[in-house]
Amino acid sequence: MPPIPHIFQIAIDGPSGSGKSTMAKRLAKALGIGYLDTGAMYRALGYAALQQHIVPGDPDAVEPMLLETDLDVAFDGDRQMTLINGEDVSSFIRTPEVSMAASDISALPAVRLFCVERQRAFAEKHSVVLDGRDIGTYVLPNAKLKFFLTADDTIRAKRRYLDLLEAGEKVDLEAVLHDLRRRDEQDSTREMAPTKAAADAVLIDTGSMTEEEVFAMLLHYCEQYGCGS
Numbered sequence: 001m002p003p004i005p006h007i008f009q010i011a012i013d014g015p016s017g018s019g020k021s022t023m024a025k026r027l028a029k030a031l032g033i034g035y036l037d038t039g040a041m042y043r044a045l046g047y048a049a050l051q052q053h054i055v056p057g058d059p060d061a062v063e064p065m066l067l068e069t070d071l072d073v074a075f076d077g078d079r080q081m082t083l084i085n086g087e088d089v090s091s092f093i094r095t096p097e098v099s100m101a102a103s104d105i106s107a108l109p110a111v112r113l114f115c116v117e118r119q120r121a122f123a124e125k126h127s128v129v130l131d132g133r134d135i136g137t138y139v140l141p142n143a144k145l146k147f148f149l150t151a152d153d154t155i156r157a158k159r160r161y162l163d164l165l166e167a168g169e170k171v172d173l174e175a176v177l178h179d180l181r182r183r184d185e186q187d188s189t190r191e192m193a194p195t196k197a198a199a200d201a202v203l204i205d206t207g208s209m210t211e212e213e214v215f216a217m218l219l220h221y222c223e224q225y226g227c228g229s
Contacts, residue, residue: 017156
């Protein structure tokens, strides 16, 4: 009988623009395990609500939408495709408007349960890196290793601004900062699973660090904790 494979999870949490998604993807690739972009799931639901002219923060409208929504993920090589009712919406979910919709819709308990059930089911079957705002505190409280990345909001806003420019979006830095601060406030004060560091998370301020320095630090901890393929 073949040995049961060792399955483990790594959680990377932090506010918008802290670098968690970039690090999660790189770490998963380096360790030879999967990566699940949980934020894309909330963004996809926020996008779906906007497309249906539903206010993302209105539970009376969103909850019936969930009953008619099939949310799934698929992979094309290393690229995650986030699917709504079979349609890949990945290219539509990175705008500031969808970011705010994602923040609004993710504050609804029914939405979080809807997504978390799918995230936990995936993590039970695969060694995986998950990034988000409540992975280590709520989604996977028993993850083998937890990180919480942060940085000053002006630094995070500039990163997001440059990412949007590179993606071809026409944005204003002050508007990006305003939206980021609003989202920080909403995500950290929501009643269910607010953004915060788990008590046993490794805290990393990425503001004065290069991407390579942050990655090297995360990889060092992974080696210490015996995480790998």
